[in-house]
Amino acid sequence: MMHLIKYRFLCTMRDRVAMFWAMAFPLILGTLFYFALSNVGKDSLKTIPVALVETTQSEAADTFGSFLDEMEQGESKVIDVETVSEEKALQLLKENEVQGIFYARDVPTLTVASEGIEESVLQTLLDSYNRNAHMIRTVAEEKPEGMAAAVETLADYQNLVKETTITGKETNGSQQYFLALIAMACLYGCFLGFSTAMNLQANLTSLAVRRCITPTHRLKMVFVDLLVTFFVHFVNLMILLVYLVFVLKIDLGANLGKTMLVCAVGGLIGVAMGIFVGSCGKGREGVKIGIMLAISMTCSFLAGLMQAQIKHLVEVNVPVLNRINPAALISDALYCISIYDDPARYIRDIGILLLMVLILGLGAFLMVRRERYDSI
Amino acid sequence: MTVFKGYMKIIKRLSGMIAMYLAIFTGITFIMQFMAKDTESGIYTAEKLHIAVVDEDGGALAKGLADYLEKLHQVSYMENDEEVMQETIYYESVDLILRIPANFQQSCLVNGQELAITGIPGSYNSIYVSQQINTFLNGVRSYMAAGFDTVKAVELCGNQESSKVDVLDNNGKMGISSYAYTFRYMPYLFLSALCYTLAVVLTFFRKREVKNRMLASAVSLKRQNAESILAFGVVGIGMWLFSLALMLIVSGGGFFHDPYKWFYLLNSFILMLVCLAVSFVIGLLVNKSQVVNHIVTPLSLGMCFLCGVFVEMSLLGDKVLRVAQFLPIYWYEVVNETLSNCVVMTDSIRDTVLKGMGIEMLFAVALIGVALVISKFKQQEQ
Numbered sequence: 001m002m003h004l005i006k007y008r009f010l011c012t013m014r015d016r017v018a019m020f021w022a023m024a025f026p027l028i029l030g031t032l033f034y035f036a037l038s039n040v041g042k043d044s045l046k047t048i049p050v051a052l053v054e055t056t057q058s059e060a061a062d063t064f065g066s067f068l069d070e071m072e073q074g075e076s077k078v079i080d081v082e083t084v085s086e087e088k089a090l091q092l093l094k095e096n097e098v099q100g101i102f103y104a105r106d107v108p109t110l111t112v113a114s115e116g117i118e119e120s121v122l123q124t125l126l127d128s129y130n131r132n133a134h135m136i137r138t139v140a141e142e143k144p145e146g147m148a149a150a151v152e153t154l155a156d157y158q159n160l161v162k163e164t165t166i167t168g169k170e171t172n173g174s175q176q177y178f179l180a181l182i183a184m185a186c187l188y189g190c191f192l193g194f195s196t197a198m199n200l201q202a203n204l205t206s207l208a209v210r211r212c213i214t215p216t217h218r219l220k221m222v223f224v225d226l227l228v229t230f231f232v233h234f235v236n237l238m239i240l241l242v243y244l245v246f247v248l249k250i251d252l253g254a255n256l257g258k259t260m261l262v263c264a265v266g267g268l269i270g271v272a273m274g275i276f277v278g279s280c281g282k283g284r285e286g287v288k289i290g291i292m293l294a295i296s297m298t299c300s301f302l303a304g305l306m307q308a309q310i311k312h313l314v315e316v317n318v319p320v321l322n323r324i325n326p327a328a329l330i331s332d333a334l335y336c337i338s339i340y341d342d343p344a345r346y347i348r349d350i351g352i353l354l355l356m357v358l359i360l361g362l363g364a365f366l367m368v369r370r371e372r373y374d375s376i
Numbered sequence: 377m378t379v380f381k382g383y384m385k386i387i388k389r390l391s392g393m394i395a396m397y398l399a400i401f402t403g404i405t406f407i408m409q410f411m412a413k414d415t416e417s418g419i420y421t422a423e424k425l426h427i428a429v430v431d432e433d434g435g436a437l438a439k440g441l442a443d444y445l446e447k448l449h450q451v452s453y454m455e456n457d458e459e460v461m462q463e464t465i466y467y468e469s470v471d472l473i474l475r476i477p478a479n480f481q482q483s484c485l486v487n488g489q490e491l492a493i494t495g496i497p498g499s500y501n502s503i504y505v506s507q508q509i510n511t512f513l514n515g516v517r518s519y520m521a522a523g524f525d526t527v528k529a530v531e532l533c534g535n536q537e538s539s540k541v542d543v544l545d546n547n548g549k550m551g552i553s554s555y556a557y558t559f560r561y562m563p564y565l566f567l568s569a570l571c572y573t574l575a576v577v578l579t580f581f582r583k584r585e586v587k588n589r590m591l592a593s594a595v596s597l598k599r600q601n602a603e604s605i606l607a608f609g610v611v612g613i614g615m616w617l618f619s620l621a622l623m624l625i626v627s628g629g630g631f632f633h634d635p636y637k638w639f640y641l642l643n644s645f646i647l648m649l650v651c652l653a654v655s656f657v658i659g660l661l662v663n664k665s666q667v668v669n670h671i672v673t674p675l676s677l678g679m680c681f682l683c684g685v686f687v688e689m690s691l692l693g694d695k696v697l698r699v700a701q702f703l704p705i706y707w708y709e710v711v712n713e714t715l716s717n718c719v720v721m722t723d724s725i726r727d728t729v730l731k732g733m734g735i736e737m738l739f740a741v742a743l744i745g746v747a748l749v750i751s752k753f754k755q756q757e758q
Contacts, residue, residue, distance in 0.1 A: 017666065017670075020670050025673070025674070028674045028677075028678070029677065032677055032678055032681040032682070033681070035681065035682060035692075035693075035696050036681040036682065036686065036687045036692065036696070037687065038693060039691055039692060039693040039696075078503060090544070091722075093544055093719075094544070094719055094720040094722055095722055095724060095725065096717055096718075096719075109539075109540070109541075109542060110539065110541050110542065111541070111542040111543070111544055112541055112542075112543060112544070113543070113544045113719045114717070114719065115421060115422075115423070116423065117423045117500045117501065117504060118500065119422075119423075119541070120422045120423035120504055121500055121503060121504050121507070123422055123538065123539060123541050124504060124507045124508055124511070125507065126539045126541075127508075127511065127538055127539045128507060128510075128511040130539050131511055131515055131533075131536055132515075132518075134536060135515060135518055135519065135532075138519075138532060139518075139519070139522045142524075143522045143523045143524065145523065146521065146522030146523035146524075147522065149521040149522055149523075150518045150519070150521050150522035152521070153514075153517050153518040153521040154514070154518045157510075157514055158488055158510075158513075158514060158517070159490065159506075159510060160484055160488070160490055160491055160509070160510055160513045160514070161490055161491050161493055161505075161506040161509050161510055162490035162491065162492055162493070163492075163493055163494070163495065163502050163506070164492045164493070164494055165494060166458055166461045166462045166465060166473070166494055167458060167462055171462070171465055171466040176466070176467070304467075308467065308468070309467050309468055309469065311467065312463065312464075312466075312467030312469055313467075313469075315463075316469075335466075339462065339466055340459060340462045340463070340466075342459065
């Protein structure tokens with residue numbers, strides 16, 4: 001038994017192609033995600049540079065100037081104002097050095113070069129100023145007796161909005177990419193499972209021919225192969241987990257035990273899928289690898305590997321797909337641990353995954369059992 | 377043309393893989409086109425966000441606030457279910473959730489209790505909407521202080537038009553055109569498809585027996601090299617034309633009106649040359665065709681992630697960008713982004729564009745130099 005385990009282990013470790021996809025590729029992709037996405041949602045917002053052109057000397061223009069000063073010195077420092085001549089302001093706008101030009105006139109105006117959220121923020125600032133001016137006029141016309149109270153309330157401008165989180169935990173959309181990455185790594189165990197299946201079928205590889213003529217019991221051989229392959233893949237996933245949590249500092253929730261359980265079940269699914277595809281039909285090796293790649297990549301894509309929002313889009317439109325997609329189930333179980341604590345949903349995900357492992361394992365067994373070769 | 381035909385024969389064998397990369401690129405292009413806003417009208421429109429409102433109050437003020445936001449944004453209503461709200465904001469299905477508590481008027485306007493909003497962290501969305509809500513609520517407060525009742529105050533605040541925004545004379549160009557995205561993703565196509573295909577072909581031709589047979593043939597070395605370069609050029613230009621055709625299809629001819637179209641074309645052509653040089657180096661370094669994929673996949677994904685192909689450059693950290701400066705794709709994207717944001721081509725913008733293209737060319741030349749050294753070294757080894 002130990003002999004079988006040792007050589008199966010060596011064979012698996014020396015299968016460089018399978019090990020590349022199952023171990024190295026998720027690590028590489030994780031590093032790239034980290035560098036590319038680490039800034040998303042974390043970077044403090046930059047202030048928006050604007051130019052101020054003082055065209056006329058009037059009280060209204062001065063008031064607008066001091067309004068912008070207040071905005072510039074406010075707590076969140078939304079804008080950074082530079083007072084310049086009109087010619088210089090236009091030059092700055094053309095060269096994208098400022099996002100907009102405020103003209104301090106009796107009725108202030110804004111000029112921008114393109115449209116976007118920064119320009120819209122500038123427009124809202126102008127709006128806020130113009131609205132107040134409009135209000136003073138309306139009150140003066142309709143309720144002159146309330147003017148003093150209105151002006152007093154206006155001067156006592158209150159911040160009535162507070163930015164909060166839903167559950168007290170700040171979410172970061174880029175986290176979904178890492179959850180989907182772990183799901184992909186789990187499924188990539190199919191390459192290891194596949195080579196195991198190939199080495200058990202004497203009509204496919206010469207190694208399997210040699211193994212089939214030994215007196216070793218077939219069940220013992222299958223059991224050892226599965227055990228070693230699963231063990232190697234689980235170690236691969238643990239390396240990925242350690243790398244993500246301790247090196248890249250990705251928050252995967254406090255309960256590492258539960259996360260490891262998801263990886264174990266996810267690893268099983270990957271290996272079982274590889275064995276199933278490897279045992280299925282008499283297709284060429286290249287074709288079967290293509291099928292596995294297509295399945296694992298499609299599942300990972302739908303779980304949000306390339307676009308985080310896809311999984312939610314599927315949940316809203318075709319929820320059943322998220323219940324049968326192993327990558328979505330793995331990333332959903334991880335979501336339950338790290339983002340929103342929902343034990344019932346976690347157990348449901350793990351349950352479905354185990355059921356899938358059982359179905360795939362049974363399917364593979366039915367296909368390879370009692371195989372006899374008259375001649376190879 | 378035996379050598380050229382040999383190249384084409386092997387490329388034909390790899391057509392499945394090439395088709396896959398072309399399909400991915402086409403898919404991304406169409407998705408980006410679908411998601412890109414209609415920004416080619418030349419008329420300024422304020423940013424519209426998707427806001428979900430949880431209204432637990434239902435009073436005149438709450439309704440007035442929601443109606444006011446509806447004029448500026450796309451508003452939908454949702455239940456006060458923590459799990460659903462968390463999932464909605466996590467997957468960014470909405471830009472912002474606004475929660476209006478019961479007894480809103482008393483708690484907010486009288487007691488000064490703040491209204492809770494939850495946005496996607498690190499975006500201007502929260503600032504943008506906070507300003508609008510604050511303006512509205514403070515306006516209502518002031519009107520009410522002047523003696524108006526709630527309904528009238530809400531009406532007066534809600535009915536006011538937004539300020540007009542002037543747009544700089546911009547040749548009808550507003551925001552980023554949809555074809556700029558196609559150009560942004562081109563490096564992925566060229567790096568993955570071109571590098572994979574040509575590197576695999578080179579490994580076939582570098583097999584000792586094939587090489588020896590070719591050396592013993594009547595076709596001169598000069599002619600063999602010329603045919604190799606021709607094959608590389610045909611594949612590169614073919615792929616370049618494919619991506620341009622796709623760009624024209626999705627942009628619906630809008631590209632022809634772009635004043636900087638020639639810069640875009642030249643930049644993408646230089647990119648194609650850089651990728652040809654990269655594939656040449658990989659093909660010379662790798663001996664087995666199976667290993668090519670192990671190098672090309674991380675290389676293409678790596679460069680695309682770090683140089684702003686998959687993730688917008690403005691979202692990448694400063695350190696990442698500093699490292700990316702040592703990669704040719706970074707300079708391609710710098711030129712591309714400068715062109716797509718450019719309103720008027722000033723001297724400094726023209727300098728940035730030409731400098732970027734120049735550096736790309738230098739990378740191509742340097743890579744070919746490295747390839748020639750490797751090739752010489754390997755020949756001596758044989």
